[in-house]
Amino acid sequence: MKSLRRQLSLGLTLSLVGLLTLQWAVVTFTIDHLIQSQMTGRMQQEAEGLLAGVTVNARGQPMLEQRLVTTGYQRPFSGHYFVVMTDEGHKLQSRSAWDVSLPVSTLAVDEQQVTHITGPEDQPLLLLGHGYRKQQRNITIYIAESLVDLQHSLRVFQGIYGVLSLLGLLALLALQRWIVLNSLYPLQEIKDNLARVASGELQQINANGPAEVMPLVNEFNRILKNASQKTKRSRLSIGNLAHALKTRLAHLQLLFDNESRIGISQLRLTMKACAEEIHQDVERELKRARLMGDVYTSQQTDVEIEVPKLVATLQKIYSEKQVAFAWQHDAHTKLMIDREDMLELLGNLLDNAFKWCRGQVQLNISVHEGITIMVEDDGPGSSAPELDTLLQRGMRMDESKPGSGLGLAIVQDIVQHYHGEISLDHSARLGGLRVQLRLKPA
Secondary structure, three states: OOOHHHHHHHHHHHHHHHHHHHHHHHHEEEEEHHHHHHHHHHHHHHHHHHHEEEEEEEOOEEEEHHHHHHHHHHOOOOOOEEEEEEOOOOEEEEHHOOOOOOOOOOOOOEEEEEEEOOHHHHOEEEEEEEEEEOOOEEEEEEEEOOOOOHHHHHHHHHHHHHHHHHHHHHHHHHHHHHHHHHHHHHHHHHHHHHHHHOOOOOOOOOOOOOEEEHHHHHHHHHHHHHHHHHHHHHHHHHHHHHHHHHHHHHHHHHHHHHHOOOOHHHHHHHHHHHHHHHHHHHHHHHHHHHHHHHOOOOEEEEEHHHHHHHHHHHHHHOOOOOEEEEEEEEOOEEEEOOOOHHHHHHHHHHHHHHHHOOOOEEEEEOOOOOEEEEEEEEEEEEHHHOOOOOOOOOOOOOOOOOOOOOOHHHHHHHHOOOEEEEEEOOOOOOOEEEEEEEEEOO
C-alpha cells in the first residue's frame, strides 16, 4: 500500500532539488555571461585605443607608439595580449605573448569576432577581433585576456552558492515535512473516527479534514445515515411481522387450550382464518421483496429503468385486474435520491394504487426545486376525514382487503427523511385517491 506522506515528501524533495539545481545553473550562466560581456566591452575600448596609435609604414608594416602600450602587454605571459595585422600579412604582437603565436586571421572592415582560445602556458583566453580601415589600409586588431581569474572567482561563487543552496534545501525539506505532517493530521483523526464508528462508539464521522477529503467523509456519513434508517425500517417491518404472527399464534394456542369448550367446526373455521391471516402477512413481505428487486446502494435512481420493472412486477401480482398504467416525467430521468428509498416509495404507492383501482393508475414524476411524485387511481377513494387517518401506522381503508396498513406510513417515514411532505386528496381526473409527494434531497 502506497504511503501518501511518502509520495508527497518524495515529490516535493525532487521538485526542490530540481528547482535549486536549475536556479544554480541559471545564476552561474547569467553571471558568467555578464562578466564576459563587460570584458568584451572593455577589450573593445582597448582595441580602439591601440588603433589610435597604430601607423603603417611604406612597406605595409604596422607600427605602434610605445606610450600607448601598458605594462600588462609587456610582461611575459601576463594574461593580456594584442595582435595588429594588415592585409599584406604583416603582424605586430605584444611582448607579453613572447614567442607564442596566437591563432588569428585578418577580418574585413567592421567585422567582429569573439571566441575562446588556449593561449601561452595553456591559459584560457577570451579573444576579441575587429576589422578597421586606416591610412587606406585594412587593419585587424585582436585583444586577448586570460579567464583564469574569472574562472577561479566563478568556482568560488559556485561553491558558496552551492553550500547556501544545500542549506536552503535542507531547511525547505524540514519545512515541507512539517507542512505535510500537519496537513495529514486531520486524516489521522478521520481514521480514528472510522475505528470508533466500527466499534459502535460513534454513529457519524465528526472529524474535519481537508477540502479534498471532506466530500468523501460527507458521502460516507450519508451512507451511514441511510444504512441506519434502513436498518430501523427493516427492524420495524420485521417487528410488525413478528407481532402479527405472534398474535395469530397466540390465538391458535388459546383455541387449543379451550378446544373442549368449542366445537370442531368452529375450531376448524378459526384455524383456517388464522392461517389465512398468517399467509397474508408473509405474502405481504414477499411481495415487498419482489418489488424491491436486486437493490444496491446508489445515490441516483434512473426512473426510466426502474419504473417499468416495478410496474411489470405489479401487473403480474394483480394480473386479474388488467390494470391500464400510464406515466410521464420531465427531462430529468435520473433522480438524485437513494435507489432503495425510491423503490420503496414507488413500490408502496403503486402497490396501494394497483390494489384499490378499478382499472387505471397514473404516475407523474417531475423535478423542479425538488422531486414531485403523484400517483392517482380510479378506485373508490376516501372521504376527507378518512384521508387524515390513512397515514397512521396500521390504519386501512377496508379491512376486507389483505394488508397491514403500513404502506403509506412507511412512505411518510421516507418522505420525512428527505425533508419533504405528503398530501392525500381526491383525484379529479380518475375519481379515486391521489397521493402527492414533494422531496428535497440534500
